Amino acid sequence: MITGVILAGGLNRRMGGRLKALLPLQGQPLILRQLKEMSSICNQVIAVTNEPEVLRPYLSSVSNINVQCITDQYVQKGPLSGIHAASLIASEQHLWIVGCDMPFISAEAAKAMAILCKEANLDAVIPVLDGRVHPLHGIYSRLVGSEAEVLLKQEQYRLMGLLDHIDWKPVENGFFERQNIPIHFVTNVNTPEEFDRMSDNLP
Template identity: 80%
Template sequence: MITGVILAGGLNRRMGGRLKALLPVHGQPLLLRQLKEMSSICEQVIVVTNEPEVLLPHIASFSDIDIQCITDHYVQKGPLSGIHAASQAAKEQLLWIVGCDMPLISAKAAGEMGQLCHEANVDAVIPVLEGRVHPLHGIYSRLVGSEAEVLLRQEKYRLMNLLDHIDWLPVENDFFEGQHIPANFVTNVNTPEEYENLLVNLPF
């Protein structure tokens, strides 16, 4: 099994301060849309946020799986601190890590990547689509949390720094095409314009 992790600790500056996790998509908060998708392959989902009091009422309405809402140990240090915190709370050996601003996450993609991570015995499996690395919507070993903490202590906060220190496997477009998985699962929304464009073009 895989523990799902939703990183929701950002300041949402580019979204004008609106919490991206709670943006409505087809009548429900984006966070609940993600929880529903994750629940098809995860028995545990961890939401990492520095505003648990805001998200908890919405999480409480979703009772299908074990959901934990935790805060960063290293506050406001980006996704790396979220990965570190989640690794300490996770029950499973593999983590499916996504950003809270990703409306099209794919359990099928995560499942295939998780199987590959297990078979290849690597620290992570990361999508590399059209030549671009997408460290979110990646599968990570829970053990990378210790490497994340080393970097955080060194004040090296970029998520890409983590990939420089672990053994990871890239999966490219042809891998997902072979599994009939659309590559749009890495889509994220950072600005009001991207959000409005999403609502107009949402495939489902």
């Protein structure tokens, strides 16, 4: 098993201030869609947010999985602070970290990456699809939290900067194609227009 982590601490400026985790998708908030997918391989899910009072009522409705809602210790410093906060309370050695704006997260993809991460004793396994690095929807060792804190104390807040300090392996299109895993799991939505287009194209 791995610990699922949903990073929901952004300011949602490009979404006009709407909380992306609660965008309605096929009749339910996006974060509940994510929790359903995570529950197949995670006994624990951590939602990192600066608005816990807003998310907790939704998270408490999920009964088959241990969902914890926490805040950043380094407030409004981006995904790096969320990774740090989650690593402090994660019950499992490896974390499956996603953004709250990703509607198609894949437990199958996460499981395949987690197996690789454990077998190769890596700090992280990150999708690199069509040449683009996707640090969210990655598998990370819980131990990277200490490296994240070092960077946060140095006021270095780029998530990509963390990859310069850990031992990670890219997994490219072929890795997922060989296992018949569709690669749209890295899709995210940042603007109302993107969300509307995605909603219109759902099966």
